[in-house]
Every structure is written in C-alpha cells, then in structure tokens.
Amino acid sequence: MxxxxxxxxxxxxxxxxxxxxxxxxxxxxxxxxxxxxxxxxxxxxxxxxxxxxxxxxxxxxxxxxxxxxxxxxxxxxxxxxxxxxxxxxxxxxxxxxxxxxxxxxxxxxxxxxxxxxxxxxxxxxxxxxxxxxxQLWWQAIEDIIGRRDAVAFTEEGEIEYVDTRTNAQKSEAFNRLYWRLRKLPEPQRLKLLAEFTGNYGYDLTKQCQDLxxxxxxxxxxxxxxxxxxxxxxxxxxxxxxxxxxxxxxxxxxxxxxxxxxxxxxxxxxxxxxxxxxxxxxxxxxxxxxxxxxxxxxxxxxxxxxxxxxxxxxxxxxxxxxxxxxxxxxxxxxxxxxxxxxxxxxx
Structure with a gap:
C-alpha cells in the first residue's frame, strides 16, 4: 500500500x-x-x-x-x-x-x-x-508487470529495462507507466498501450471478454x-x-x-x-x-x-x-x- x-x-x-x-x-x-x-x-x-x-x-x-x-x-x-x-x-x-x-x-x-x-x-x-x-488498460499493465521480473519501457525512442522482481519494484514500475499513460493525449496513449501489450503478447480483446x-x-x-x-x-x-x-x-x-x-x-x-x-x-x-x-x-x-x-x-x-x-x-x-x-x- x-x-x-x-x-x-x-x-x-x-x-x-x-x-x-x-x-x-x-x-x-x-x-x-x-x-x-x-x-x-x-x-x-x-x-x-x-x-x-x-x-x-x-x-x-x-x-x-x-x-x-x-x-x-x-x-x-x-x-x-x-x-x-x-x-x-x-x-x-x-x-x-x-x-x-x-x-x-x-x-x-x-x-x-x-x-x-x-x-x-x-x-x-x-x-x-x-x-x-x-481496453481495460489499467488491468493489462498490472497483469504484465505482475508476471515478469523485468519489463521494457520505450520513451523517445530509447528502450529502458526496468527490474520488477520485488513487489516494491513492480509497484514503482506500475505507477510510472500508469501515470505516463494517464497524462498522454488519447491517440498517443493508445499507441503506447498497443506497443507495450504487443511486446508481451497480451491480448486486450480476450481480457475484455474474460472480465x-x-x-x-x-x-x-x-x-x-x-x-x-x-x-x-x-x-x-x-x-x-x-x-x-x-x-x-x-x-x-x-x-x-x-x-x-x-x-x-x-x-x-x-x-x-x-x-x-x-x-x-x-x-x-x-x-x-x-x-x-x-x-x-x-x-x-x-x-x-x-x-x-x-x-x-x-x-x-x-x-x-x-x-x-x-x-x-x-x-x-x-x-x-x-x-x-x-x-x-x-
């Protein structure tokens, strides 16, 4: 918490x-x-x-x-x-x-x-x-970060690998990505979300239908x-x-x-x-x-x-x-x- x-x-x-x-x-x-x-x-x-x-x-x-x-x-x-x-x-x-x-x-x-x-x-x-x-994007990024020991963030063309082994690291990564998505204009948010979920094979449509x-x-x-x-x-x-x-x-x-x-x-x-x-x-x-x-x-x-x-x-x-x-x-x-x-x- x-x-x-x-x-x-x-x-x-x-x-x-x-x-x-x-x-x-x-x-x-x-x-x-x-x-x-x-x-x-x-x-x-x-x-x-x-x-x-x-x-x-x-x-x-x-x-x-x-x-x-x-x-x-x-x-x-x-x-x-x-x-x-x-x-x-x-x-x-x-x-x-x-x-x-x-x-x-x-x-x-x-x-x-x-x-x-x-x-x-x-x-x-x-x-x-x-x-x-x-697109329940807030749940999608939780699911992806929660299942991995590291995730890749792309910003201004640069790729950064972020450790997510501990719950504290996962929470820090989630908050960082969550607020980045929240502050972007919707077209840019959708593009970044598609890129992030696509990199990890996360099916947003299936997620929606499941939930x-x-x-x-x-x-x-x-x-x-x-x-x-x-x-x-x-x-x-x-x-x-x-x-x-x-x-x-x-x-x-x-x-x-x-x-x-x-x-x-x-x-x-x-x-x-x-x-x-x-x-x-x-x-x-x-x-x-x-x-x-x-x-x-x-x-x-x-x-x-x-x-x-x-x-x-x-x-x-x-x-x-x-x-x-x-x-x-x-x-x-x-x-x-x-x-x-x-x-x-x-």
Whole structure:
C-alpha cells in the first residue's frame, strides 16, 4: 500500500475512534452519498495488485448494505435521490449504490446479494466493453508487470529495462507507466498501450471478454427491476482529452447503443475515471446539452440541495478496496466528512 493510502487509513482509524462521522452527520446539511464500486470478488487480492482499490469482497458489500440501513440510512435510486434533494426539508439520509464498467463479477456476486436485500443500484455501461472490444488498460499493465521480473519501457525512442522482481519494484514500475499513460493525449496513449501489450503478447480483446459481461449477460442484469442502466461512454476514454466533437460522440453514441439493445434511453451518465484530468466544466456542459438527468464524477463528497444546480457534476464516495474494515463503513456513509476531504484534495 502506498504512503498516501496508509495515511488515509490512519485518518479513518482516528475518525472512527473519535466518532467524527457521527459528528459530521449531525452538523452537516448533506442529505446523502453516492457510493462508487467496480468489482465484487471473493478472493483476496495478490500481494502486487494496484487495482485492488477497485475491488470489494461480497461479505463487505453485504455488511455495508446492512449497516447503513441499521443506522437509519435508506438505499435509494438516483431518481429518488433527486427528489429527496429537492424536498424543502431534510428527511432521512440516503445512499445510492453505483457500479462502473459492467464487470462480469457484478452479475455473479453482487446481483444475488442486491436482490436478497432488495437494494436498488445503477450500473454504468461502456458499450465497447460489452461488445468485447474494450481496453481495460489499467488491468493489462498490472497483469504484465505482475508476471515478469523485468519489463521494457520505450520513451523517445530509447528502450529502458526496468527490474520488477520485488513487489516494491513492480509497484514503482506500475505507477510510472500508469501515470505516463494517464497524462498522454488519447491517440498517443493508445499507441503506447498497443506497443507495450504487443511486446508481451497480451491480448486486450480476450481480457475484455474474460472480465466484462456480454450483451446477453447484461440483459439478465438490466432486466432486474432493482437495476438502473446508465451510460459510461463508448470506449472509456478520458473525455477531457478529446476534441469536443469526439467527446460528445462518445457520450451520445453510448446512449444510442444501449437504447438499441434494451429499448430504454439512459438518463444517467458516469464520466470515465471521473477525476479532474478526465472531466471538467466542458464535459459537464456536454452532459447537460445531451439531456442527461445526472452525471457523476469520482470527486469525493456528499449530496446537498445545491447539487440540484449542478446535476452533471455530482460527487461520489468510493468504496475503496484498501479500506474494507467494517468500522470504516460509518466513515464512508458520512457525506459531510467526504465533502471536507474533497475540499482538501481539490
């Protein structure tokens, strides 16, 4: 675990010990929280697994659902969340459950639990992933680095061999390549990714088909009355890096594809990656222009009535795989607390 996450865990422990979440909930005017999740898997992550932050275990999710209800928090749909934000008086606090990317494990492990608890949820779908041609590049570079004692990086025509024998070396190599890819324009990122995965015979298409639901499987999930299907672009590109017309097309075409498949037109959107590098005022305006009722980021924070004026830039709180301690759930459910953390982190 990085120093950053170790510091966050220490802060969580202090907050729990001092009952700060209860105090923030008492003093805050936050009315609810949107939880972000990606993968739901029973297995413990491997010692080197930087993407474990995207993974929670079924028993932890089960406890989250039970705990929030036990402390008087309702689990509601996005549409009901908006109604509660618009109410003149603050009612019972609420949580919205959301899942990004349509991993197959959502169908296998999350859906039965959500059904048993009768807990509504939203699933944001990147349509090229369901077509089986998406690129889950963050997992690909983890897989390649995790299996090798050295990897070759090419930069400005120069080849550098990087030791990856220890987990610390693997983590350093992953972070270096991850942030290089994140900071490149999308065409250059795609080129570098193709070069790196090609050098090691890594099949991105097979990886996508192994990890992500196909349309038939998604239909099983989408047909459940607890499920709201949202759009998540076509190719999961960072929209802020694209020309405006391409960004608009990524958003609009994903809606058209989902409507063609299911006969329903999504009114909710999730920005891929969702942080400041990935979306901003231009993308928020595009979502409004395209008629989305809501669009969610990954910026932390609770929901307040003022978010009715910025429904295409909603914050979420990540159920982070590094923090699967039952005593932290009250911290996660504290909208006011995460709003303060969001201010501190920009």
């Amino acid at each position: 990085s120093l950053k996450y170790a510091a966050i865990r220490t802060a969580f422990e202090l907050l729990w010990l001092t009952r700060a979440p209860a105090l923030f909930n008492l003093l805050s005017q936050a009315r609810g929280v949107i939880f972000t999740m990606h993968r739901v898997l029973p297995d413990q992550p491997a010692p080197f697994s930087p993407n474990a932050i995207l993974q929670v275990q079924p028993d932890f999710l089960d406890y989250v659902i039970e705990r929030v209800r036990d402390i008087g928090i309702d689990i509601v749909t996005l549409d009901e969340a908006l109604e509660r934000l618009a109410a003149p008086k603050r009612g019972r606090p609420f949580v919205v459950l959301t899942f990004d990317d349509a991993y197959r494990d959502n169908l296998q492990y999350a859906l039965p639990m959500l059904q048993r608890h009768e807990a509504p949820f939203t699933l944001y779908v990147p349509t090229s992933f369901i077509d089986g041609v998406g 992500i639901m196909d349309w038939q499987e998604l239909r099983l999930l989408a047909g459940d009355p607890l499920c709201t299907i949202g759009a998540h672009s076509v190719n999961h590109y960072e929209l802020a890096k694209l020309p405006v017309d391409q960004a608009r097309e990524e958003m609009a075409r994903s809606v058209d594809v989902i409507e063609a498949q299911f006969g329903i037109r999504p009114t909710h959107f999730s920005y891929p990656l969702g942080g400041p590098l990935s979306c901003g005022p231009r993308e928020f305006a595009l979502a409004k222009e395209l008629g989305f009722r809501t669009a969610v980021t990954t910026r932390p924070g609770g929901l307040y009535p003022h978010h009715l004026d910025r429904l295409t830039a909603l914050p979420r709180v990540s159920l982070n795989g590094y923090f699967q301690q039952r005593r932290y759930v009250d911290v996660f459910a504290s909208g006011g607390l995460f709003t303060q953390l969001g201010k501190l982190t920009g």
